[in-house]
Amino acid sequence: MNLSDDLYQEIILDHSRHPRRYGCPLDHTHCAEGKNPLCGDEYQVYLTLDDEGVVRDASFEGSGCAISKASTSLMLEQLIGKHHEEVRALFVTFHDMVTNPEADHDATALGKLAAFSGIWKFPSRVKCAILCWHAVRNALDGHTTASTE
């Protein structure tokens, strides 16, 4: 096992140090909290969807470990321009990738998110990578809180 290859890749460290799409927007159409009470990770995710259901803006704020922060940052970058049905499909693909090493995931769809493909080797950290995905899905479903433990 090599932590720098499997988990703390440069792109993940970069996004944890300098998260993209960070901050609270003036307006949003959907938002939800991502919270892991056991870790103390706590994020707020904001989405703005247009009338066609396409994500036009996405941002987050909060605090947590490098994995949860980088995962949220990389995720939100990818969501812009996607229809909410595509977002849900990407959630399923990402979830498969981080929990199932056998999964035949669509590398094209995942793009930079493939950086998390080795995280299944760290079962206790999967929940960090997936935390704000749950928040996004909950926001789309109209729920306001997502929690992983």
Add this chain to the structure above:
Amino acid sequence: MTPPPDNPLLDLRDRFPCLDQTVHGKPLTYLDTAATALKPTCVIESLAHHYRLVSANIHRGVHTLSERATADFERARTTVQTHLNAAHSHEIIFTSGTTDSINLVAQSYGQLAIGAGDEILITEMEHHSNIVPWQLLRERSGAVLRVAPMLDNGDLDRDAFRAALNARTRLVAVTAVSNALGTVNPVAELTREAHAAGAVVLVDAAQALPLQAMDVQALDCDFLAFSGHKVFGPTGIGVLYGKNDLLKAMPPVKGGGDMILSVTFDQTTYNELPHIFEAGTAHIAGAIGLGRALEFVNAVGYPAIEAHESALLDHALTALQAIDGVRLVGTPAQRKGIVSFLVDAIHPHDLGTILDGEGVAIRAGHHCAQPVMAHYGVAATARASFSIYNTRDDVDRLVAAIRAAQEIFA
């Protein structure tokens, strides 16, 4: 003359088979004893011996194996009694652990003596199992739960503690050693002050007993709780010590076999102490294993344990403070076995994962003591805890692993 060995207990490491393995290709450096201690061979063998050759249930049946099991189980109780210097063996109640012991007091003594407007006093450094049972009691009884604050260094605010005691204080529940910070509380003095106010005292000795003698008569505490697994014994077994007069007056809280003398549908006669609080088939092997663990502790001896732990802790504190970017959380005047710390720009969970990659097991999280975390304004800390099987090399590996984490995050 040869210099004294690095670790006078070094040969003890051989008694802990779990240490003899690698994690991610590195020798295991186990620094999470505050969560649970590794088990010596003698304890593992006592469990195996019971299941292999005895196995029978206790306090029932006249057959040989049942009598043998009963004798082994009750001998374990006497071992605990001697270990705590309790006046009577029936003051030793076997429970499933510290949490169970505290809940027993909250339910039973709570029912007996704590009503609406009465006060329970705990401290800010308690872990959740010495907080939540009292909150439940508060909900049931209408009692008031008061919290004596910590000073910023992690010591109990003694003035605030004294000020919180009053004529309505019925019970004080306090940890002997903080599981998150390592703070040692002066439980004998706190007990004196609480008694002067007319309150009874429960001491949570879960973290203390593996590292220091707890003499219940010298402390004069009314209740003392500890867990087997933190003192080299099995999981699922623990002890509540209670003073005879108090236990005698307390109602049972769990009904079932073993806690009764006779049962009809109209009337049940309860058993004597300690059985009245031990409904159902006990964790027999666990109690026997716990007895064996305490014999092991006595064979090593608290003076040797304390000398080793304090030398190791000094080394760890010096070594950690020498690393740029490491900040200790809590600097109590008196500390035992435990160091909480933060590393700049590295979340404790990331640190825990990277240390694990180096074979170093620490705890990262809130340590089931969220109010302590709140005091310091953090969600989590990294915690290293030390025991008799740890060496200066373990500390040095911890330091090297922290530096490796800093390089990854540099």
